[in-house]
Amino acid sequence: MASLERLPEPGTLNIGTDGAMAGRTGSYEKRLADMVGVYRDGDAYRQVLAENGPDAIVYRVAEHRYSDGPGELIVGTSTLLPGRVGDEFTVTRGHLHALPDRAELYHCLGGHGVLLLETVDGESRAVPLTAGQAVHVPGHWIHRSVNVGTEPFVTLFCYSADAGQDYEIISEAGGMARLVVSDGNGGWTPRPNPDHVGYRKAVA
Numbered sequence: 001m002a003s004l005e006r007l008p009e010p011g012t013l014n015i016g017t018d019g020a021m022a023g024r025t026g027s028y029e030k031r032l033a034d035m036v037g038v039y040r041d042g043d044a045y046r047q048v049l050a051e052n053g054p055d056a057i058v059y060r061v062a063e064h065r066y067s068d069g070p071g072e073l074i075v076g077t078s079t080l081l082p083g084r085v086g087d088e089f090t091v092t093r094g095h096l097h098a099l100p101d102r103a104e105l106y107h108c109l110g111g112h113g114v115l116l117l118e119t120v121d122g123e124s125r126a127v128p129l130t131a132g133q134a135v136h137v138p139g140h141w142i143h144r145s146v147n148v149g150t151e152p153f154v155t156l157f158c159y160s161a162d163a164g165q166d167y168e169i170i171s172e173a174g175g176m177a178r179l180v181v182s183d184g185n186g187g188w189t190p191r192p193n194p195d196h197v198g199y200r201k202a203v204a
């Protein structure tokens with residue numbers, strides 16, 4: 001049994017509705033140049049890249065973690081800026097957990113977004129999220145955030161520290177099975193992605 005002296009201090013975090021997280025142990029940003037191949041419309045992506053520059057921020061992540069050990073948690077915030085690439089709303093890269101049975105909580109702190117969820121067997125869900133709403137994502141669901149509003153879409157997330165991320169499962173499949181696009185009336189709608197060729201069933 002670990003002695004009390006050797007245990008980490010409880011993490012005390014001050015989390016803003018803008019995603020700011022005092023007490024974080026790490027953070028990173030994804031910029032437009034990091035999103036090559038993520039959006040289906042390559043011409044629209046290159047146009048947004050030319051207009052905003054490769055360093056324009058798409059989303060920020062702040063997180064608190066102790067270690068990658070089993071039983072530990074990663075707690076963090078994701079702040080996805082608004083915008084569109086063609087008719088597709090801005091997205092995070094999306095992933096399946098490398099240990100696919102690991103679940104995750106997403107609690108919306110601000111903005112208007114959609115959590116796009118898919119299984120390798122072809123199930124798809126698009127769950128709208130606004131402040132105060134949360135999705136408890138079971139294991140085995142591929143997940144991505146989409147900002148369908150005009151303000152930053154901010155979520156608080158929490159998942160197992162040993163989960164890891166498999167991003168390639170989406171790129172290998174030609175993208176997720178659904179795109180979240182403008183409905184032409186100020187709203188959004190999920191639309192089948194014609195480039196999607198199906199997910200691999202077994203993680204190598």
Ligand code: ZN
Nearest residue numbers: 097104143159
């Ligand atoms: Zn995840």
